[in-house]
Amino acid sequence: MSASCNQVPELHYSLGYDRQKAELCVAFLEGNRSDHSSITEAQTELKKKALHTIWEEALLFPVAEEEMPEGTLTLTLRTCDKFSRHSIVGELKLSLAEVGEPFGTAQWEKLKTLEKVPSTGYGEVLLSISYLPAANRLLVVIIKAKNLHSKQLKVLLGNDVFVKVTLKHQSVKLKKKQTKHAKHKINPVWNEMIMFEVPHELLRVSTVELEMMTQEGGGQNQSLGKCSLGLHATGTEKNHWEEMLRNPRRQIAMWHQLHM
Template identity: 50%
Template sequence: MLLLTVLGATLGVAFGVAATCALAFLCRRLKKLRRLFKIPENKCLESTAKERNILHTAQQFRVKKTMEPVQPRNWLTSPKIYGPKPVITLLEFINCTDYTLERMDERLSARGEEANISSLMVDSSEDLFVISKSAPTDAVSLSDDAESEISEDWKEDVKLHYGIHYNRYKSELYLTIIEAQNINMVENMNHPDSYVVAALITKLGKAKAETSIQTKTLHPIWQDTLTFPVLEEHVQEGTLTLAVYSCDKYSRQDCVGEAQLKLSSLAVGERTDSWISLTAPVKDSSHGEILLSISYLPAANRLIVVVMKAQHLNTDKLKDPLDVSIKLTLMHQSLKLKRKHTRHVKHKINPVWNEMIMFECPYEMLCKSSLELELLNQDCTGQNHLLGKCSLGMNYSDSELNHWQEMLTKPRKQIAMWHKLHE
């Protein structure tokens, strides 16, 4: 009996728990169903409320309908103007002295003619005039010589402002470079860096000095004083040469203008200053110029040469079209160590390569080595013709030497410079 009692109690508890769970599940389902049914009901209620509001607001206003056409008022009126402007550049209007200005309506009223004013109504706010010609004139045209003379007059020379004084007690000639104007004659240099080089030539020799560099200006102001030691007996027979140079970021130097002064014609004993016009330098027979960038990596013993571009190539004597390439030769004294070529660039006067070439060379040999560059043009038969060449190394001068020395003193740095090509 006890066992049955326990079993009955257990079953009762189980049925109670199951019934509770079933009721809870049904309640949750009913809540979900109510939520689902509440949304459309709310929407319907909102829509009906809106309709009621709309109907209610529509009942507040009274709309009066009418079928009468509405005519807009013409507030804008076109101004009364005159005929079109004459073209002053016509031949019949050139060099006319007897012209009178009159309005179109005055001309029509003088002739007694009625003009259709409506045809002359155009949107404009200025009075236009016609020119009545009272005397016949002939058209004048400028000849080519006159045009060339006018264009030459517009060309301004480079002018240099300087001061000069000789100190007899110290036996020194002082040259003060003050300023310069019109430094805009160098091609591809809009705002160049400029400086002045002065040279005093006497029987004893040649002394040379230069000013500081003024950057990115067409009107440089230096206020630099250059000192030349010279005896008084050699002053009157001396010649002073002044030259203005421009340079860019690749150390390309171009002479803008130069002039020579005879000290015998100057009052060097007094402090004087004056302006002088510089003449354009005589262009040398250059075969163009090339832009190179070189660097040396000591850890890898590598010489890196970047052939960038060339310009102003002398192609007057060429019969074949351009097909240019660069041949680079690394030499140690008179021995050729390595030779390499760049790619070919066709039909371009200013070719661009931007090609990198590497040579292996120890640093000990680099001081006695040199780099030779040849610009070659290939004809239709495959033969190469030399257009120009240049060499970099310690055995050369000017920019070719400076470029090589700067590479040795600044390892692992790319240094780019322009070099002129020669035969």
């Protein structure tokens, strides 16, 4: 089956539940416009990027029979770049209430793409985050930004621009770091990693705030916009944090709108 470049990503899969073993089996057969798919802590083999990808692979999950009626299965399709940074292409949430044994009929289903936040006019920032449980380290990689010109292009071009990164526990600011300064362009690039030490038990109540700053001629700093990642947030800012929690040791990259 062929797929055009404008098609919504699709997965061809089948589900089955083994009551004797208390196992949910998810069989991935093929997909359109895909690189990588995973379910919570399990994932398929990484395949080379193509419009049409074939896996023919099954994943098993221990699930008690009494948990099936209320259970939900989330299939998340990701792409992975050469730096092992993962970006979400789309996802599909399935109720386990109707899953029988053995396998049901394999089916194609369109994935839902994450809701794109309407442009705020302040630009966007691309960053990846990952957590290393053994070292209690949170890694934030500031990759690049785009469309920072917005309403102040003439004033800001040529000035230094940098990103201030603040780690918060609930509403308390714990640590603050910043990237190196770069000349203000419409699409500046940093590719700079910032590291924080965060105990695992604090991750769910911690947030990371990023603020794009420019340094004016007089040495004063001016904010160009900000975004805040954590479970308190909404949209991609919350989704990014959730993906990091579900996938320790993996770099997960996403674009985020800046706002004031």
